[in-house]
Amino acid sequence: MSGNIRDTKVDVLKSEIDSLLNELHTCTTTKQLKTLPVKYNHLYSTSKTLFNHILKEGLKPTFDRKSFDDTISVMLTSVTDIQNSRMSQYEASGVVGTHLAQRYIPHLEHISEQSE
Secondary structure (H helix, E strand, O other): OOOOHHHOOHHHHHHHHHHHHHHHOOOOOHHHHHOHHHHOHHHHHHOHHHHHHHHHHHOOOOOOHHHHHHHHHHHHHHHHHHHOOOOOHHHHHHHHHHHHHHHHHHHHHHHHHHHO
16 A cells, blocks of 8 residues: 555555456466556555465465455555544554454464364
8 A cells, every 4th residue: 555545545456456356266377467466556566465465365265255355345444534534543453453353363262272
């Protein structure tokens, strides 16, 4: 994302993330995958880590698209809320942190119980 959260183009990011995830399932060669940074240049240039995460995780058969969509939606909605002065960055970090904790901590506790 942009170095300045107020400059982040949330709609462009949402669109490119959705299109990239949809396109990943049609990519059958490494050559096709190598064209994606150019095709999704805004996402790649503003958030290379997110772009690479989508490539890495999105190709896995166990990728949970719904869970990913829910999480990225919470994050991008928080960015929009900051931009529109509906919440501070501090409040947004609490919203995102709570979402992530509710999503992953119960899952980790369940895995821990199974290994005992």
